[in-house]
Amino acid sequence: MKENREALRAKILDGAISLFIEKGIEKVTTRELTEYVGISRSHIYHYFPDWQTLCIEALTEVMLAELKEFTAEIVALPPQEKLHTLVNSYLPDTQGDIWRLYGSLWQLAAHNEAYAALAQLMVRKWLDLLAEIISAGTEAGIFRSTNAARVTRQLSAMLNGYADQLIVMPSAEVRQEAMEDICDFVELVLKK
Known part of the structure; x- marks a missing residue:
């Protein structure tokens, strides 16, 4: 039973x-x-117990599974490739299924505390992964010694800003500019 x-x-x-x-x-x-x-x-x-609980559990399941799958995909890569792969994943060429789910979550989170809590959880988990990548690169001597938490916040702000732009105005040109800006930032802040 x-x-x-x-x-x-x-x-x-x-x-x-x-x-x-x-x-x-x-x-x-x-x-x-x-x-x-x-x-x-x-x-x-x-x-x-209610529709919202079902929605949040379903979103949590799919988003955590996606993060776990992504983490498994990059586990064997060196830190600079992990970072590049994360940026590419965060700013995809096309708005796929997961991208649209995150967009829906963000819309709901703006007006609902329960959805906002899930959005904050997912942001924290992606930030933790980004910070781990930066710290590993620093420890391996690939990235210059830096405040990983600060660089994570800065890079996250850039990624989220460009992601917002791409949601509103998806285009190859905007994405290419975003990728170039982020690569320049990484070069300036992290490269030895």
């Missing part, structure tokens, strides 16, 4: 994630989710 319960809960979360990726969080209704998963509305509220 416990396996069936956990399987149905996972099925609901997976369905929500699929629909959120396809349509955006704010455009998915309970009715769409129940039809998509093939369950009654009461099942959703049996496993989740």
